[in-house]
Each structure stands twice: as C-alpha cells, then as structure tokens.
Amino acid sequence: MTRPSDDKEAPHAAIVVDHVSKKFRIPLEKKYTVYQHLFGIFKGGYYSYNEFLALDDISFTVNHGESFGIIGPNGSGKSTLLKLIGGILYPDKGYTRAYGRIAPFIELGVGFHPELTARENIFLYGSILGLKKDQIREKYDEILSFSELKQFENMKIKNFSSGMTARLAFATAIQTDPDILLIDEMLAVGDEEFNYKVVEKINEMKEREVTILFVSHALRLVQQYCSRTLLLSKGKIIQIGETSQVIEKYLQITREHQ
C-alpha cells in the first residue's frame, strides 16, 4: 500500500521499496462460480492453487528528481513492481512508499468510454487521474491543442483511431502535474511528430525534477533517460546501479541463455 510521507528514513527519497514480495495465485482448476466452489469443498479441493512468486524480497530507493529504469526479460516482474508502487496491487510482504503525487502512466486511456465524446472523456479520464473539475476546465484548451484534436471535440471516442485516442490520453495525463511518473512502455503512441512532443514533455518534467520510474525493453531509451537502473529476472534483483553497467549485465545474461 502506498502511504503518505511521514518518516525520516530517507529525507530525499521519492520511492522506497522495502523487502517486498508478491505472490500470485494460480488456481489448478479455475473455480469461478459458487457452485464449483461448493462442489470443491465436498471434494476437499478448496484451496487448490499454485503460488507463483512474482517478486522476491525486493528493496531499493529512488531519490527525488531521479530517473530510474527497470529492465529485465518478459515475466521478470517489472510491471508487477510498478503496480505495487502505484498502489494497484498489494504486497504480501514488505511495503512500498511513494512521497508525492503519483501519475500512473501504466496504460494510457484505460478510463475512456467509447460512447462518450472527446470532451466528456477528458473530464472523465482527468478525474480518474485525480484532477479536480476546475483544473480540467482550466487546462481543457491546452489538452485539445496538445493532442491536435480541436476539431473532434464533440466526436465520440469510438470513432477515433487508436493514435488519436492515445494522443488524447497522453495530453490529459500530463496535466496531472505529478511528483512521480510511472511509465510502462508507452513512448510510441503516435506518429513521429507527436512522439517528438512526448519526448520533449518528458524532458521538461525531468528538468522540473519530477521523479521518473521507467519500465522498458527499449534499452536505448533507458540509457538515454535513466541515470540508475534496476535489472530484474524471475522476480529477483540481479543488479542495481549505473545504467550502462546494468544494461551490459543484462545483455550478458541474455547471451548466456542462448
């Protein structure tokens, strides 16, 4: 659970992850219905699930204003870690703390409703991300001009292309003015021109000392943005440190596997 800042352990820490473990339950027979559950009790198989240790005793600290990368092969627990920090999942052991306002760019536009117009969706998505209505009203024109969708203001989202939807989502999400930005593989949402604007916006946030946690397979981007990086594999920390060294380690273990 994400708790507000209150202690003195690390005065300039933005994110503290302390001995976090997370298990997922994988049912052997998926019992989703009451009937199957009752039946399962009689057969004595009520708790028939395997446990999968997605994260195993993870600890690290991200400093305020730092850009921090998380890399690793598929299924290594990167997204799980991001969701734990974002307060979406709960750890089984340990705790995570975030000092400041988090913008979860884990997947953009998940609050959009296809039957509502762009205008209505800006208000809906903006409020889901924690903006007040007055704030949205204030930033409304900026969102539309940034996403270059002014003339589609009253069109329903279901008629938007996926690129248009992503642009609208990104333009709304950056207005949350976060202290901490969680990014999970999202930097390819539009055409070249829009991507350039995205990169520019993220650079701007870096300059404003927004803490950025960046999960990606694009090692080139990680190298470019992050000063420190964490390498995860099978739920364990392999290495944590200066980005180019960690990337080297990652490439090394990838080669060993082949």
Add this chain to the structure above:
Amino acid sequence: MWLIEYKDLIQVLTISNLKIKYQSSVLGFAWSLINPLFMMIILYIVFSGIFKISEKQFAIYILIGIVTWRFFTSATNLGMISIVSQPGLVKKIFFPREILVFSSVLSCLISSLLEFAVLFCILIALQVSISWSILLYPLIILIFFGIAYAFSLGLSSLFVYYRDLNQIWDVLLQAGFFLCPIVYPITVIPEKYLALYMLNPLTVIMEIFRDILLNGIFPPLWDVMYISLWGLFLLIIGHYLFSRLKIRFAEEV
C-alpha cells in the same frame, strides 16, 4: 475520507453512468418513467382482481411499491457489476475502489428520484392530500440509499470471486418481490406471521413511504430507527467484506 477527497470523480462517474445509460436508447430517460407506469397498470389490473380492491388508492399503493423496489434492484444489480465491468480501471489506476460502487448506486438513485418526482405529480393529479410528513422523505431515501450501497459493496466484492452470484441474486430478488408488500396489501399476511414479516427492512421502508406519501401521516419513530439500525449494520458488514476482498481485485477481475 474518499467521499470528500474524490467528490469530483464521483460526480463525473455518476453523470457518465447516466449518460451512457440513457443515450443508447431512443426514448432515453422516458423509459424509466414509462416502465414503472406500465408495470403499475398491469399489476393493478391483475392484483386488484385477486384482492377485490378497485379503488384508485390501490394503484398508488402499487406504484409506490414498484418505484421503491426498482431502486433496490437496479442499484444492487448495477452496483454488483461495478467492479467487474471496469477491469481496465481496476488493473491500471489507483483510486479507492469504493468509488466505482458508490457512483453506480448514486446514478440509480438519481434515476429513482426522477421516478419519485413523477409519482409525486400523479399524487397531486389524483388529489391525494400531501401532509408535512413528506419532509421526512429526504431522510428516508438517504437511509434507503445507505442500505442499497451496503448491499452493493458486499455483492460487488463477492462477484469478483464468484461470477454466478448475479444468477443467485436474480432468484433472491424474484423471491424478494413477493416477500415485500408491493402487489398485495399487508392485511393478507396471517396474524401469526406478521411480526416475522415486518422484520424485513424493505417492507418497513415501503410502509414508511406509503405513510408519508399516500396516507399523509408520520411513520412510527421506531420504524425509522429500525431501518437506520439496519442501514448501519449492513454498512459495517458491506464495508468489512469489501475491504477484505479488495486486496486481490486487480488480480481477479
């Protein structure tokens, strides 16, 4: 408290719920008025024959029962699916999950208030005398909202894990329709079962609504206290269930 901190989100979600509900139908909002009126006419024709009651009062009696019952069924049905129907939000963005349930029940309340408004117009048209007791209406509807929200909290969190709960709830609601005094007068209940029958908080709520809207009298104070206690009790249970079960929502939806 999330209720205050997230009041803008609750408002936007509630309005979006209503927009989505009404804009996909041709007659839109009119349906929620036509529907109970038709039901009243049908049920009045059938049951006034059975119970040999032919006064217009009985039609209003049925209508109050229907409007009350409709809020409970629509709120709990929409509330129950409110977590499962938003997997994207539950899996990707953090905000108090109670808000999804709360705004669903709230949007049903708004629909229901409009139905009550029409009911009120009918009362005036039929020259049913309105008394001061109607001032109790906001309090009673607030308690009723609390009860429906409490049920929805429990149902929505259980529904994440038990996906045939909606079928079970459907059957229970069917039974509930006849266990509440909607289509028959309470006088048909045999004396020896009456005490047991009146334990049902929904029955008490319907009787209170009839007292303040139709009979123009103040309901017994004990009845109001009784449903308040039910509301409190159910809210504690619902909240307890929800906070226990919400921990794995993001993994199970």
